[in-house]
Amino acid sequence: MPHVSTEDEGVVRVITYANAPLGTMTAAGSAEMFDAVAAAGEDPSVRVIVITGGIPGIFIRHYDVDELSDAADAIGRGAPRPPSPPGPRPPGFHALTDLIAAVEKPVIAAINGLCMGGGFELSLACDLRIAGNAVAAIGLPETRIGIFPGGGGTQRLPRIIGEARALEMILRGLTLTGPRAYEVGIVHEVVDDPLARALEVGAELSSRGAEGLSLAKRLTRAALDRPLAEGLADERKSFAAVMRTASAREGLQAGRPPAEIQRL
Numbered sequence: 001m002p003h004v005s006t007e008d009e010g011v012v013r014v015i016t017y018a019n020a021p022l023g024t025m026t027a028a029g030s031a032e033m034f035d036a037v038a039a040a041g042e043d044p045s046v047r048v049i050v051i052t053g054g055i056p057g058i059f060i061r062h063y064d065v066d067e068l069s070d071a072a073d074a075i076g077r078g079a080p081r082p083p084s085p086p087g088p089r090p091p092g093f094h095a096l097t098d099l100i101a102a103v104e105k106p107v108i109a110a111i112n113g114l115c116m117g118g119g120f121e122l123s124l125a126c127d128l129r130i131a132g133n134a135v136a137a138i139g140l141p142e143t144r145i146g147i148f149p150g151g152g153g154t155q156r157l158p159r160i161i162g163e164a165r166a167l168e169m170i171l172r173g174l175t176l177t178g179p180r181a182y183e184v185g186i187v188h189e190v191v192d193d194p195l196a197r198a199l200e201v202g203a204e205l206s207s208r209g210a211e212g213l214s215l216a217k218r219l220t221r222a223a224l225d226r227p228l229a230e231g232l233a234d235e236r237k238s239f240a241a242v243m244r245t246a247s248a249r250e251g252l253q254a255g256r257p258p259a260e261i262q263r264l
Helices: 027-042 065-077 093-102 118-125 153-161 163-172 178-184 194-206 210-225 228-242 246-253
Strands: 004-009 012-017 048-053 057-060 107-111 113-116 128-132 189-191
Touching: 004 027, 012 027, 012 194, 027 048, 027 093, 048 057, 048 194, 057 107, 057 118, 093 118, 107 118, 107 194, 113 118, 118 153, 128 178, 128 194, 153 163, 178 189, 189 194, 210 228, 210 246
Parallel strands: 012 048, 048 107, 057 113, 107 128, 128 189
Antiparallel strands: 004 012
16 A cells, blocks of 8 residues: 655645554655655646645654664674665665755645654755644654664754754654744744645745745755855855846846745
8 A cells, every 4th residue: 555645736746644554654655755755856847845644643653663673683683685676776765865855846844743763854854844733742762762863863953953952852862742843943833734834835935936946945955064165156156047047037027025024
């Protein structure tokens, strides 16, 4: 049974993950999600991607513990990796999160339930995170079972909330409610209906020039990974490129920004 379904709300592609009954991420689910995100990224009619959970009270609970346990047993036995079947190897979880971070369109996580471990790491790869007021647990509990976050958590979380707070969460295996995650700075908004709000934000973003959003995402994501001078040079080159696009010319001629200023 498929783990992933998609639906278009105008120019916003909603990708829903549902692995009943527990809502855990698996290797098969990672591959399905990768294909769905890649397809949305390549579809010119899609301007924004929203990822959410399809089981009530669950975004993505965590990565499947049985799969992790099997991998640990195989490593402990020193078992050789089984031969791969013919054809390309299905993309795994790491490829999925890297794709979400790199796809040239805004990606919003509508966190509508439990969001721990691999599920939380997937949300960290998204550009924006909107959580529900009723969400009971968001975080990285891996150290409680003798491992640590291996799907990007140790690298992406410090970039979002700082090293000190990230160390506290990761070393202690803490999880937070939706409102507390907002207070800490993990999520950008906390609302009653995160999917509905994500669609509103998606519609707002889709009114912007696609080229400008794409370049803004790429430049901002790269900002902390290279010297300032290199980033500034790339920004200036990219700004010159976006100024040549039709959407930029139309926006400037229309006298944007609009009279109604949006504030945080």
